[in-house]
Amino acid sequence: MPELPEVETIVRQLAPDIGNKRIKTIELLDPRFEDLETSAIDGARIVAVERLGKQIVISFARDSAILGAIAIHLRMSGRLIWIPEQKTKATSAPEFLRAASLKQEHCRARLQLEGGSLCFFDTRRFGTIKISDTRETFLPRGLDPFAKEFTAERFGELLSNSQQAVKVWLLRQDKLVGIGNIYACEILYAARVNPFLSVAKLSPKQIGLVHASTLSILNAAIENCGTTFSDFQDSHGELGSYQEFLKVYNRENEDCVGGCGEITRVSQQGRSTYYCSTCQK
DNA sequence: ACCCTCCTGTCA
DNA sequence: TGACAGGAGGGT
Numbered sequence: 317m318p319e320l321p322e323v324e325t326i327v328r329q330l331a332p333d334i335g336n337k338r339i340k341t342i343e344l345l346d347p348r349f350e351d352l353e354t355s356a357i358d359g360a361r362i363v364a365v366e367r368l369g370k371q372i373v374i375s376f377a378r379d380s381a382i383l384g385a386i387a388i389h390l391r392m393s394g395r396l397i398w399i400p401e402q403k404t405k406a407t408s409a410p411e412f413l414r415a416a417s418l419k420q421e422h423c424r425a426r427l428q429l430e431g432g433s434l435c436f437f438d439t440r441r442f443g444t445i446k447i448s449d450t451r452e453t454f455l456p457r458g459l460d461p462f463a464k465e466f467t468a469e470r471f472g473e474l475l476s477n478s479q480q481a482v483k484v485w486l487l488r489q490d491k492l493v494g495i496g497n498i499y500a501c502e503i504l505y506a507a508r509v510n511p512f513l514s515v516a517k518l519s520p521k522q523i524g525l526v527h528a529s530t531l532s533i534l535n536a537a538i539e540n541c542g543t544t545f546s547d548f549q550d551s552h553g554e555l556g557s558y559q560e561f562l563k564v565y566n567r568e569n570e571d572c573v574g575g576c577g578e579i580t581r582v583s584q585q586g587r588s589t590y591y592c593s594t595c596q597k
Numbered sequence: 598a599c600c601c602t603c604c605t606g607t608c609a
Numbered sequence: 610t611g612a613c614a615g616g617a618g619g620g621t
Contacts, residue, residue, distance in 0.1 A: 442605095587616095
């Protein structure tokens with residue numbers, strides 16, 4: 317499900333919900349997680365909730381000594397849902413799940429906290445949970461687009477030494493973190509750059525446009541709490557609204573908003589790319 | 598630099 | 610029944 321704006325939305329909402337709460341216990345309901353070392357978690361207190369790349373990283377401590385961090389990656393179908401105790405008392409738990417179109421059997425892990433539980437739902441089971449004694453373990457290699465160092469100049473440097481198509485390059489988390497299939501398409505449309513263009517052939521002007529579009533598209537998506545297609549995504553079970561602003565993604569055969577023709581869908585490295593072949597020469 | 602795979606569900 | 614789905618690690 318999530319790219320940077322969706323993960324950022326989840327983290328911003330989750331932080332006040334679970335920040336400074338004590339962890340009673342962690343339940344791992346998927347056999348894929350059975351080897352995780354969880355002994356440091358029980359009884360610890362949550363001291364930070366942050367986004368690192370597309371991961372949600374929860375740091376925990378005991379008596380102000382940092383004990384470690386949990387990193388959750390939602391991959392394609394993961395959801396992190398905060399279920400306060402009042403909510404499960406007022407409505408029954410099955411009712412709450414149905415309202416959020418979640419199935420109990422897709423709950424893969426649960427952090428029981430004072431005041432509620434944080435549930436990790438993941439239909440396709442691509443999502444990951446990692447535990448480390450330090451959050452630094454989870455720092456991504458790629459640059460975060462919202463880091464101060466992400467300038468047009470730095471972007472140009474990152475792009476060098478590659479011949480990849482720019483759409484494919486934008487998905488590379490080892491270079492720049494956070495962009496996924498939706499926003500790669502939207503960024504290139506905003507910059508009027510053809511997704512098949514090799515990054516080696518981007519003009520300085522185009523590099524500037526893609527850089528600026530990256531920031532403007534991601535910012536706009538965050539302001540709208542991300543993109544939601546069929547069901548909800550954030551930790552409260554609320555909908556993002558950026559899907560109303562998508563210009564090309566998931567709009568095959570629809571008219572380009574420029575009035576020049578229709579949106580095309582093609583496959584690049586096995587993933588759909590949507591673009592306007594007229595606007596993005 | 599590419600292809601496949603992990604898994605489950607939905608839609609045409 | 611097959612194509613496709615917001616991701617990315619591993620193998621070639």
